[in-house]
Amino acid sequence: MAISMSGPDMAAELNHGVDAGEAAAHHLAVAARDEPWPSAGAAWFALSVIIFATFLNFFDSAAFGLLIEQIKTEFGLSNTAIGLLQGPVNVVFYMVVMLPLSRCSDIFPRKYVLAIGALLIALLNAAGGFTSTFMALAFTRMLVGAGGGAHAPGSYSMLADFFPPEKRRWPFAVLQLGFIGGSTIGLVIAGKLLALAMSLPETPFMGAMLHGWKYVLLMLALPGVVACVLLLMVPEPPRRGVIEGGKPLPIRAVISEIWRRRAVYGPLFLGLGFSAAHAMAAPAWMVPFYKRTYGWSEVEIATRAPMFMLAGQIAGLLLGPMLIKLLARRYRDANVRAVTICFCGVAPLAILGPMMPSPWLALTCSMLSGMLGIASAVPQNLVIQEITPNQMRGQVTGLYLMMFTAVGALGPFMIGFLTDHVFGHDGDVWKALALSGALLSPPAAYIISRAIRPYADALALLDKETQ
Numbered sequence: 158m159a160i161s162m163s164g165p166d167m168a169a170e171l172n173h174g175v176d177a178g179e180a181a182a183h184h185l186a187v188a189a190r191d192e193p194w195p196s197a198g199a200a201w202f203a204l205s206v207i208i209f210a211t212f213l214n215f216f217d218s219a220a221f222g223l224l225i226e227q228i229k230t231e232f233g234l235s236n237t238a239i240g241l242l243q244g245p246v247n248v249v250f251y252m253v254v255m256l257p258l259s260r261c262s263d264i265f266p267r268k269y270v271l272a273i274g275a276l277l278i279a280l281l282n283a284a285g286g287f288t289s290t291f292m293a294l295a296f297t298r299m300l301v302g303a304g305g306g307a308h309a310p311g312s313y314s315m316l317a318d319f320f321p322p323e324k325r326r327w328p329f330a331v332l333q334l335g336f337i338g339g340s341t342i343g344l345v346i347a348g349k350l351l352a353l354a355m356s357l358p359e360t361p362f363m364g365a366m367l368h369g370w371k372y373v374l375l376m377l378a379l380p381g382v383v384a385c386v387l388l389l390m391v392p393e394p395p396r397r398g399v400i401e402g403g404k405p406l407p408i409r410a411v412i413s414e415i416w417r418r419r420a421v422y423g424p425l426f427l428g429l430g431f432s433a434a435h436a437m438a439a440p441a442w443m444v445p446f447y448k449r450t451y452g453w454s455e456v457e458i459a460t461r462a463p464m465f466m467l468a469g470q471i472a473g474l475l476l477g478p479m480l481i482k483l484l485a486r487r488y489r490d491a492n493v494r495a496v497t498i499c500f501c502g503v504a505p506l507a508i509l510g511p512m513m514p515s516p517w518l519a520l521t522c523s524m525l526s527g528m529l530g531i532a533s534a535v536p537q538n539l540v541i542q543e544i545t546p547n548q549m550r551g552q553v554t555g556l557y558l559m560m561f562t563a564v565g566a567l568g569p570f571m572i573g574f575l576t577d578h579v580f581g582h583d584g585d586v587w588k589a590l591a592l593s594g595a596l597l598s599p600p601a602a603y604i605i606s607r608a609i610r611p612y613a614d615a616l617a618l619l620d621k622e623t624q
Contacts, residue, residue, distance in 0.1 A: 195394050200319035203391045204328055207312045210275050210384045211335025214308055216343030217278060217301065217377055222441055223347045223455055224370040226448060231370075232291040236445075236583065240573025243441040244566040246295050256559070259552045260408065262311035270311045272388035279381025286375035287365040310554040317542045318394040325542070330478045330535045337474065337531065340440060341467035348459025350376050411552045418544070420611035422553075425493075425540060426560045428605030432500060433565030435507050435597040436530060439523070441569035442586060450587045451516040462520060469524035473531030481536055490613035492536035492543070497609065499533035500602035507594030511587040544615050568593065 194200075222243065229239050261270045278301055285297040312332070320328050354372035365371070415422050443462065447453045453461070480498065484491035503526050510522030545553045575589035576582075 194321055195319050195392070199392050199394075200316075200328070203319050203394075204316060204331065206384075206387045206391050207271070207316065208332060208335040208338075210271060210308060210388060211312065211332065212339040212343065213275065213380050213384050214278070215336050215339025216346070216380075217282065217339075219340050219344040219440070220347035220350070220373060220377060221298075223344065223351060223444055223459055224373060225441075226444055226455065227370045228294070232294075234291065236573040236576040236586070237570070237578070238291075238573070239445075240441075240570040242295055242298060244437065244569035246298055256408070256552065256556070259310040259554065259556070262314050263549070263552055266393040267311040267315045268388050268391045268393050271308060271315075272385045274308050274311075275381050275388060276385040279378045279385070282374050282381065283378035286367065286371040286373075286378075287363060288371075289365055309558050310552070313538055313542060313554050315391075315394060318397050322543070325539065326478050326481060326535070329538050329542075330474055333470070333474050333477075333531050333534055336534070337467065337470040341463040341470060344459050344463045344466075347373065348456050351459070352456055408552070411549050414549060415553065415556065418615065421540075421544065421608055421615050424604050424606075424608035424611075425537070426557060428496075428500070428601050428603075428608070429537065429557065430560045430564030431597050431601035431604060432503070433561040434568035434571065435593050435601075436568070437565040438568030438572045438593055439507075439526075439590065442572050442590060445583075446511065446586050446590060447516055447519075449584050450511075451519075453516060461516075462523075465520040465524040466527055469527035470531045473528035473534075476528060477532035477535035480532060481539075488613075489616050490609050492540045493605070493609045493612045495536040496533045496540075497602060497606045499529040500598070500605055502529045503533075504594070504598035504602055507598040508591055511590035511594070540612065544612075568597070 225239055225243065228234070228242075234242075258270065258274070281297050281301045285294055285301075288294040288297060313329075316328055316332065317325065350373045351370070354369050354376075357368070357372055359366055359368040361367070367375070444455060444458055447458045447462065448455070477495070480495045481491050484494050488494055506522045506526040506529075510519050510526065513519040513522060541554055541557055571593055572586065572589045575592060576586050579592075580588050
């Protein structure tokens, strides 16, 4: 059934002092669309390919994290330097290109944007394998972050046009398999690749000396080329819920609309940022933490940790939709309530996990934290797609993920800085992780809870307009 929207702007209903008549003049009416939805086969093929591409993004991060102690030794880096390499350095170009790439997802066929991003990451991984200085390696990691900026906005926007609203809950949950597989099974694969690479002789090639971790980066390039080809095979679905006239919104108009809905977007963006800072720090420092605190080697970590991580994240994949369904029986704002509950559960685990007396107890805390993190990802993404018009979707998702990445990137740097300059010893990385959890996780839960009431008001207005 075709849907059109009219009436006062949402912000007028959210008590921000906007006159209803003025708001109505600025309201973005959504044009009706009568095209049938894409076939189930096309939708699930697209989802499968996007899952594979997502897997590669997080596989890259997991593999690089596994190599970080070898890179630290080779270049004689401090903890602060490797924190920079895994955090701020990795997002410098991401921050520069995120909004332009998000806008591209709202203007051009999204499959081309996704395919180019996958190919760029593959080429940059290969380039990283040929570097011989820390600065050259850091430069390739900057550009890898830029390639990753093309992925999420286009992915979520495209999937929202493949699946009707009432059927999006499980596809959006299944999409998390890319993250789950990349960060868990990907770590196991990376461990195997590293073991293989360590058995290979040093080889001079094109002016570079290939060995160990450099071989692994070269191995990561080929799957990205495969992902690029598969993405080009995905049919581009027709856009739904587009702004009248079908033209992309100017960036100023997008920012204006986000500001009008700040009561919803503000807590979502800020709460996600606080959560992301610790969420990105924990995996980035996983290898140094288990190696320095419990004496495990890289291969032992890659063999033992992923099974705990996989169990927790698969459980979270099931928990997220179930929690939404349970809360939806009583609350229209179930998505934000679900995120708040999950964030509240993560807080004590983030603080206590690094303090555990054994690696197995630490892994158990990490498993439970990962479960709640994955469970919260589904309702977070549903919120954005539900209240954002199509031609803003890519850009709003991009801004949302920009907050995740920009603030989150400070997490790995914070751990390195605290280890070097507050605690003063490599073996104290566990203290830095526990302090990070205490400073970041409780505020994240409180801030995200502030979006519950405004989100409910926003949905009530949308329901009224679509009647």
